[in-house]
Amino acid sequence: MQRSRFILAIGLMASLAGCGGKVVLGGDPQLSVLDATELPVPRGADLSGGVQPYYVGAFDRLTIDVFGIDELAQRDIQVDANGKISYPLVGVIDVAGKTAGDVEKLLTERLKASYIRDPQVTVNIKEMVSRVVTVDGEVKRPGIYPVVGRMSLLRVIARAEGTNEFSKLDDVVIFRTVAGQRYAALYNLDAIRHGAYPDPEIYANDVVTVGDSRSRRLFKDILAVFPALATPIVIAVDRLAN
Structure with a gap:
């Protein structure tokens, strides 16, 4: 055995x-x-999201605030599956692959084009999913x-x-x-x-x-x-x- x-x-x-x-x-x-x-x-x-800096990706949540305009204050917006968001007076914009700072600049330009004088835009990433x-x-x-x-x-x-x-x-x-x-x-x-x-x-x-x-x-x-x-x-x- x-x-x-x-x-x-x-x-x-x-x-x-x-x-x-x-x-x-x-x-x-x-x-x-x-x-x-x-x-x-x-x-x-x-990247759906990057590392230092963070790049916005699909399904991330952003908090967008335009100082002094109640209708645009502290809006929570989720990025859709295609990396886009919809914002009042601006319409649909592509934010995928952009930093929060890039989104701020883009929204500022679009709001100026909508006749808002010197918009002060703040974009923060509330939830990182991507x-x-x-x-x-x-x-x-x-x-x-x-x-x-x-x-x-x-x-x-x-x-x-x-x-x-x-x-x-x-x-x-x-x-x-x-x-x-x-x-x-x-x-x-x-x-x-x-x-x-x-x-x-x-x-x-x-x-x-x-x-x-x-x-x-x-x-x-x-x-x-x-x-x-x-x-x-x-x-x-x-x-x-x-």
Whole structure:
């Protein structure tokens, strides 16, 4: 019986070794795969919301006030799905990809054209809906998270409550779209944690995926079936996984 278990364990260990191959990134002809340090920075038009400054995007809520005009005071307006708002005396304007300051200038120009003398316009972003990053794969809480201020890969992973026991730390990919072109870069999270190279910045609309260590997952299944062989398999799998 012990001999049969040993033979089966050896076979499973061989399978583990086959799972530990080098990760290959890419294959999609529409995807440009670059070195990790070369991902381009998104332009304002690439973002539903940006980072320092914030660019207005679909479904964001704005508070717009024109000083001294009661009909235009403290109006809460939601940006529609096409990035546009409708405002009295101005009509429909496109605000997507613009900062709050840009919207102020645009409204001021339009109100002047409507014969309002020296309009004092204030635009504040009341609710940020469009500035998000998607975190997927082997993290404790995959999901969509708001990008507040400057965000980095380590901070985004922490926002998702960190990696889990099956995370493959050298298989972390950031997907980004710039000017209609999709890009991807492969990172080693453990190397970043140890200062081997800089923690990359994360922007709105990025998608971060953390790979699955199949060898560790299979190893846990082995322990459930063969608990008596735990110690020698732990040593072997640890060597294989690293």
